[in-house]
Amino acid sequence: MSDIACHCGRRGALFAKNDGSLKLVRWHHCREHLDKERVALAGLVDSTIPPSMPEIFRDTDVTRLHPNIQKALDWKPQGDVSGLLLHGTTGIGKTRGIWAIICRLWAEEALKDKQLNFQFLTMRKLETTIESGFKDQKHGTAIDQLISLPFLILDDFGKERLTQRMASDLFAIIDERSTARRATIISTNFNGSTLLERFDPRDKETGVALIRRLKDYYRMVGAGA
Ligand SMILES: [Zn+2]
Incomplete structure (x- = not known):
């Protein structure tokens, strides 16, 4: 353009x-x-809709999302609390809720003639990004890019068990983004204690530290089935 x-x-x-x-x-x-x-x-x-938004999420009726998810749709980074964590079982509308938030922020920026700079990554995609950085010996660059993105969304955190490399990379990303107060949204099917089980037993310390960061710097929104 x-x-x-x-x-x-x-x-x-x-x-x-x-x-x-x-x-x-x-x-x-x-x-x-x-x-x-x-x-x-x-x-x-x-x-009002980012062109990169998958078609299946475009027709979301937000009134059908879980009430707790609906309450989170007004989220925006505020001071130290620069993140949003949506947790709960499949089917409550976490991903749809995230896209509704992205659309709201996108529309606000578009009225200022700007394009919201965001990246939506599934955990699988995040893993691929980090792995390909390793192959090209640009691992540090890949992590730095994820840290410096103005707005990062990580969908389905914990879906796959975390390798040691992923655990330490994720910690670095979440820790540094929180310190720099960069907007981040994470969705997960797990809560604090079950999320910890997604880490390798050798990485429990990293897992505990990561969950601590989420509790300190994220608005936590939970919803049961
Ligand atoms: Zn003019």
Whole structure:
């Protein structure tokens, strides 16, 4: 997408195509100088959904999510509490809730003509990212990138048992992101004590320290089935 500037020097306003493609379009005038009718005639609307959002999550009816998940949808990082942890059994709508939060934040940024800089990673994808960093001998770079992302989402934490490498890498990511107050959302099917069991017995100390960080720096939202 080219970076079109208005005659006043500001960036052109950001919109989305109204044809279901979610494709982003930069208008040739800034939000102050644009002609709303012409924008509408061009088939453009405010962008409310990130183009990278999987289609199956786009039709979420938030009133059908577990009440506790619904209460968490207004989440935003606040001071030291820069994270959100959604825990509970499968089917209560954790992933759908996360996407609803992403969409809310995305829409807020889009009205400021910015694209929310976020990365949504399943634990499987996180593992692949870390492993491929090892193969290319760019492990430190891969971890640093995950630490410096403005907004990181880790879906289904603990789904796979954590190898020693994953345990220490995850601790580094969560610890450093918390210290730097970077927004992070984690979902998991486990609670504090069952999550600890996902760590290798040799990594119990790392597991305890990691769960401590979550308790200190994350808003915890739990929901039973
Ligand atoms: Zn302008």
